[in-house]
Amino acid sequence: MANSDTFQIRTEEAPLLPAPVSTTGVIGWMRKNLFSSISNTILTIIGIWLAYSIIAPFIQFAFVDAVWTGENREACLPQDGGHSGACWAYVEAYFPQFIYGRYPTDQTWRVDIVFALFALLLVPLAIPSAPFKRTNAILFLVVLPIVSYFLLTGLVIGGAVVLPIVETAVWGGLLVTMVIAVTGIVASLPLGIALALGRRSKMPIIKLVSIIFIEFWRGVPLITVLFMSSVMLPLFLPEGVTFDKLLRVLIGVTLFSAAYMAEVVRGGLQAIPKGQYEGAMALGLRFWPMMYLIILPQALKLVIPGIVNTFIGLFKDTTLVLIVGMFDLLGQIQSSFTDPTWSTPSQGHTGYLFAAIVFFVFCFGMSRYSIFMEKKLHTGHKR
Amino acid sequence: MSKKILPLVLGAAMGVAATTAAGATTLEDVKAKGFIQCGVSQGLPGFSNPDAQGNWTGLDVDLCRAMAAAVFGDASAVKFTPLSAKERFTALQSGEVDVLSRNTTWTMSRDTQLGLNFAGVNYYDGQGFMVRKDLGVTSALELSGASVCTNTGTTTELNVADYFRANNMPYEIVAFEKADEVVAAYDAGRCDVYTTDASGLYAQRLKLTNPGDHMVLPEIISKEPLGPVVRQGDDEWFNVAKWTLNAMINAEELGVTSENVDNMKSSDNPSVKRMLGVEGAFGEGIGLSNDWAYNIIKNVGNYEETFNANVGPDTPLGISRGVNALWSNGGFLYAPPIR
Numbered sequence: 001m002a003n004s005d006t007f008q009i010r011t012e013e014a015p016l017l018p019a020p021v022s023t024t025g026v027i028g029w030m031r032k033n034l035f036s037s038i039s040n041t042i043l044t045i046i047g048i049w050l051a052y053s054i055i056a057p058f059i060q061f062a063f064v065d066a067v068w069t070g071e072n073r074e075a076c077l078p079q080d081g082g083h084s085g086a087c088w089a090y091v092e093a094y095f096p097q098f099i100y101g102r103y104p105t106d107q108t109w110r111v112d113i114v115f116a117l118f119a120l121l122l123v124p125l126a127i128p129s130a131p132f133k134r135t136n137a138i139l140f141l142v143v144l145p146i147v148s149y150f151l152l153t154g155l156v157i158g159g160a161v162v163l164p165i166v167e168t169a170v171w172g173g174l175l176v177t178m179v180i181a182v183t184g185i186v187a188s189l190p191l192g193i194a195l196a197l198g199r200r201s202k203m204p205i206i207k208l209v210s211i212i213f214i215e216f217w218r219g220v221p222l223i224t225v226l227f228m229s230s231v232m233l234p235l236f237l238p239e240g241v242t243f244d245k246l247l248r249v250l251i252g253v254t255l256f257s258a259a260y261m262a263e264v265v266r267g268g269l270q271a272i273p274k275g276q277y278e279g280a281m282a283l284g285l286r287f288w289p290m291m292y293l294i295i296l297p298q299a300l301k302l303v304i305p306g307i308v309n310t311f312i313g314l315f316k317d318t319t320l321v322l323i324v325g326m327f328d329l330l331g332q333i334q335s336s337f338t339d340p341t342w343s344t345p346s347q348g349h350t351g352y353l354f355a356a357i358v359f360f361v362f363c364f365g366m367s368r369y370s371i372f373m374e375k376k377l378h379t380g381h382k383r
Numbered sequence: 384m385s386k387k388i389l390p391l392v393l394g395a396a397m398g399v400a401a402t403t404a405a406g407a408t409t410l411e412d413v414k415a416k417g418f419i420q421c422g423v424s425q426g427l428p429g430f431s432n433p434d435a436q437g438n439w440t441g442l443d444v445d446l447c448r449a450m451a452a453a454v455f456g457d458a459s460a461v462k463f464t465p466l467s468a469k470e471r472f473t474a475l476q477s478g479e480v481d482v483l484s485r486n487t488t489w490t491m492s493r494d495t496q497l498g499l500n501f502a503g504v505n506y507y508d509g510q511g512f513m514v515r516k517d518l519g520v521t522s523a524l525e526l527s528g529a530s531v532c533t534n535t536g537t538t539t540e541l542n543v544a545d546y547f548r549a550n551n552m553p554y555e556i557v558a559f560e561k562a563d564e565v566v567a568a569y570d571a572g573r574c575d576v577y578t579t580d581a582s583g584l585y586a587q588r589l590k591l592t593n594p595g596d597h598m599v600l601p602e603i604i605s606k607e608p609l610g611p612v613v614r615q616g617d618d619e620w621f622n623v624a625k626w627t628l629n630a631m632i633n634a635e636e637l638g639v640t641s642e643n644v645d646n647m648k649s650s651d652n653p654s655v656k657r658m659l660g661v662e663g664a665f666g667e668g669i670g671l672s673n674d675w676a677y678n679i680i681k682n683v684g685n686y687e688e689t690f691n692a693n694v695g696p697d698t699p700l701g702i703s704r705g706v707n708a709l710w711s712n713g714g715f716l717y718a719p720p721i722r
Contacts, residue, residue: 060565072591072699073699078592078593093435094435096436096437097433097435097436101437102433103437105437106434169464170437190586204540325465325467335425335426335432335433335465336435337426337435338425338426338427338428338432338433338586339428339432339433339434339435339587340424340428340429340432340589340698340699340700341434341435341699342435342588343428343586343589343699344589344590345570345590345592347590348563348590
């Protein structure tokens with residue numbers, strides 16, 4: 001303890017030096033993540049070059065060189081021999097047809113109402129905290145289909161034309177895509193759950209029927225289903241009995257995706273430990289309350305990614321209806337390529353780009369919503 | 384329940400072919416339902432293609448409208464069924480459509496073996512060649528050694544082979560599956576010549592970067608007379624189709640257009656009078672009203688008008704009349720007189 005004056009007692013903390021410039025901020029992040037080693041640096045440079053060589057021409061085509069307004073093909077012709085950009089004027093001119101197909105122009109407000117109702121009912125249904133869930137679900141699943149049916153096809157009461165009949169043959173574009181996709185999605189989920197339960201049932205007939213159904217529909221390509229439903233089915237029906245083409249497609253698509261849905265749901269059911277079933281039975285629950293209250297909520301939550309995967313696949317598969325002569329969004333776009341008023345070198349590219357954007361918006365939307373729901377329902381499973 | 388279903392199913396299996404033939408004639412059917420069901424292509428520019436408003440337009444479409452005008456006096460009393468090349472004849476045979484107006488080539492086998500009748504020719508097509516202008520070629524006979532872009536597995540390819548061999552010219556085929564690919568390859572300079580039906584050449588030329596740099600050579604190496612088709616064995620309806628087309632051609636020859644048709648009614652020319660129903664009862668002869676031709680011309684126009692509106696020089700396609708001019712102007716179009 002001698003010589004106490006040589007002790008130096010620090011009365012305040014040493015000033016905090018900022019971290020070295022090379023480890024913080026943008027530079028630090030880049031050094032750490034992009035240029036941490038020679039191989040990473042090379043990969044980064046290749047990545048930047050790839051991104052540039054893809055994105056730059058895309059922006060050049062879709063925005064810089066694009067033609068936004070015009071009356072006909074003259075506007076979109078390549079200037080001084082070079083390659084022209086996207087011809088958005090053509091999409092603009094064809095926009096109503098891409099949405100409604102050949103639905104009579106003075107009746108398209110009916111389609112607008114259906115789209116609006118669909119959005120109005122879907123949004124609160126999709127937001128978990130929105131009130132009146134039960135009413136909302138009934139409106140969406142029972143009232144909306146009936147109202148939409150009469151709005152879209154027409155309504156004649158006792159000879160009085162309330163809404164003029166519009167044949168499904170003139171429907172097209174996004175309308176057909178949405179009708180097929182939404183019907184398929186809404187109808188295939190309950191059907192798929194029933195089939196999954198049936199396949200796990202101990203009752204032999206139900207089990208056998210479910211297995212045969214699932215394996216049959218999974219064993220044939222969707223194109224075959226559509227083709228059979230539109231070419232072969234009329235041969236089996238009595239003369240004079242016509243079956244709406246769109247209805248045939250709807251049934252085919254629904255049964256097809258229900259089979260896939262059944263296997264996805266069965267995967268979820270198998271992941272539920274036996275103790276859950278035994279616990280439910282010990283509480284005295286019968287089969288349906290047990291499924292409804294205990295098993296299915298857990299099982300479905302587990303397979304949300306799989307379910308949404310099937311939905312997205314179904315949404316994109318709607319483009320196959322072109323082969324049975326129905327014009328969905330993509331079919332309508334392809335059919336517009338034959339109009340000489342707008343045919344230019346960039347017409348095809350623009351049309352396909354528009355189709356890609358629309359499909360991406362819908363599929364990406366579904367994908368993000370499924371992630372949102374997974375996070376919300378992750379009780380006890382998150383690692 | 385099963386008792387009722389079984390006969391129905393059996394009846395359907397056996398009666399598919401019978402019922403369509405056993406029904407009323409096509410003209411009666413059409414009059415009863417109030418419109419003509421017309422089979423068209425799924426999209427051939429200028430001949431039958433939907434426009435931005437969703438209306439069908441084109442030369443073939445106008446023929447169906449003209450038939451509707453002849454039967455109902457209303458050119459809009461027609462519904463269109465887009466048909467692929469494969470399903471077109473079945474659709475007509477099965478009664479799904481009343482008339483097939485779908486750039487269909489009139490050949491002997493189709494006319495005689497399929498139970499169909501061709502009601503005339505509304506466009507004389509044929510396979511042609513397109514080249515770059517800077518190639519300096521003015522005739523297909525100068526194409527020795529050229530590389531030729533075409534579709535795979537079509538008669539187009541065979542016709543080219545025949546033509547080049549017959550003229551002792553070496554050539555190289557560059558074939559693609561889809562028409563769009565063929566155009567893109569030709570545009571990119573992968574071949575010297577692009578060949579398909581001449582009407583198709585004009586349509587595809589619009590998709591080239593510089594349509595003005597290309598020209599269609601005068602040689603036509605195949606005969607493709609295109610016309611409307613109806614079912615065989617229904618002469619009444621066959622007459623309606625045939626004389627609708629004839630009336631449009633005759634109207635051009637007599638100078639009757641949709642604009643002057645009302646004035647022409649008071650014309651002194653007996654041919655015009657007969658055609659417009661002022662004299663005689665020619666419409667009744669084919670089961671229609673006597674102003675049938677007036678309705679066609681008033682609502683749709685004569686052949687020249689529909690040609691110019693859909694494929695003519697002022698349209699993007701820019702096809703000149705060529706062999707599709709009237710016989711009096713050096714073309715092939717010749718309609719029997721209305722007398």
